[in-house]
Amino acid sequence: MNTNDIVKRLKQLDTPAVSDALDRLELPGRVTHLRRLTTEQRIAGQVLTVKLGTGEALEGPPRHLCTSAVEAANPGDILVIEQRSGVEAAGWGGILSNGAKVRGIAGIICDGPVRDVDE
Structure with missing residues (x-):
């Protein structure tokens, strides 16, 4: 199989x-202590994982670290994001959601701060 x-x-x-x-x-x-923010839809698929942490900013133009995951994902994939380093920035938001929708990503699971949920 x-x-x-x-x-x-x-x-x-x-x-x-x-x-x-x-x-x-x-x-x-x-995984415990996660709560669903949207839809009753079931998701299943290949998973890409992202672990966000603290540190110095990377060289180059500012870019959210999850952008690379969205670009690397295939239609039907699921992104799983862990951000336990604090709440100075969201681990996921509306712009990333729009990119994920365009790429056909099946769902996002984020263990950390999320913003722009209505988008």
Whole structure:
């Protein structure tokens, strides 16, 4: 079974079914303390991960670090972003959401500050 077949099957399941299966198989697979901000839609797909931290600004014009993830993603992919370094800047926002929509990204999971949710 290839990855696309697995994704098709996962799209048919709800979160509790996947969580229960992971528990029965004794596989770690849960993230706590995240709350859904939009839609009732289920998502399943390849995941690109981004871990935002603190540090000196990169050389060149200012650019949100998640921009590269949006550009690297394929249609149907899911971006998972972790930003636990503080709230001095949002880990995700409206401009990135517009870019993700244009690229056909299936969903965003952000463990950190998010702004412009209505966009």
